[in-house]
Amino acid sequence: MSVRLSVLYFASLRDATGRAEETVMCNADDLRGLYESLRERHGFAFPVERLRVAVDGAFARWDDEPREGSEVAFIPPVSGG
Amino acid sequence: MSRRFRLAADRFDIVPLRDALLDDRAGGYASFEGWVRDHHDGRTVTGLYYEAYAELAQREGEAVVDEALARFDIIDACCVHRHGDLAIGDLAVWVGVSAAHRDAAFAACRFIIDEVKARVPIWKHERYADGDAGWRHPDPAER
Numbered sequence: 001m002s003v004r005l006s007v008l009y010f011a012s013l014r015d016a017t018g019r020a021e022e023t024v025m026c027n028a029d030d031l032r033g034l035y036e037s038l039r040e041r042h043g044f045a046f047p048v049e050r051l052r053v054a055v056d057g058a059f060a061r062w063d064d065e066p067r068e069g070s071e072v073a074f075i076p077p078v079s080g081g
Numbered sequence: 082m083s084r085r086f087r088l089a090a091d092r093f094d095i096v097p098l099r100d101a102l103l104d105d106r107a108g109g110y111a112s113f114e115g116w117v118r119d120h121h122d123g124r125t126v127t128g129l130y131y132e133a134y135a136e137l138a139q140r141e142g143e144a145v146v147d148e149a150l151a152r153f154d155i156i157d158a159c160c161v162h163r164h165g166d167l168a169i170g171d172l173a174v175w176v177g178v179s180a181a182h183r184d185a186a187f188a189a190c191r192f193i194i195d196e197v198k199a200r201v202p203i204w205k206h207e208r209y210a211d212g213d214a215g216w217r218h219p220d221p222a223e224r
Contacts, residue, residue: 010204076204078198078199081194
């Protein structure tokens with residue numbers, strides 16, 4: 001079952017993709033699978049263990065199911081302060 | 082009540098932020114200012130840029146301050162973090178805490194800045210004197 005969702009990219013992930021956002025058709029069972037497929041496509045340096053994931057502006061879990069119409073963001077290691 | 086965590090696109094004045102924390106019950110106040118310094122890991126830094134995922138940064142920053150209010154015996158707290166382009170010497174982040182006693186004010190102030198650095202989705206892009214530039218994505222051990 002394929003769902004359409006948008007993915008937000010920040011910092012070095014945006015540099016790797018060349019864009020801040022993209023719409024993707026997702027066939028993965030969970031958000032981990034979504035990241036793995038996009039990592040393969042874009043050549044992200046980070047393994048999933050180094051990142052956090054958010055859905056619609058709130059932190060989510062990697063084993064959450066991708067939802068139609070949602071906005072997923074991969075959060076690379078932060079460096080504020 | 083204004084929000085206790087804020088992102089700021091421009092330079093901000095800390096005097097009204099401090100004034101907002103004044104309280105007759107407070108016997109102590111502690112603050113922390115994080116500034117842009119001119120070096121990192123032995124390299125000369127010429128400037129930097131902070132990028133934030135605003136929606137989540139606001140939510141997570143607010144959660145950090147709420148946790149400090151629950152965990153420490155303090156009266157009030159506030160944190161403001163810049164985003165966008167900053168120059169050497171600019172104020173990047175400010176934390177202020179008021180409490181009846183100094184121990185709680187210091188401890189909560191330390192907790193807030195440490196948690197903001199570890200959890201809030203803000204990223205630093207540094208420019209170096211040698212022409213190189215890059216995003217900082219530290220390992221937990223580096224923080």
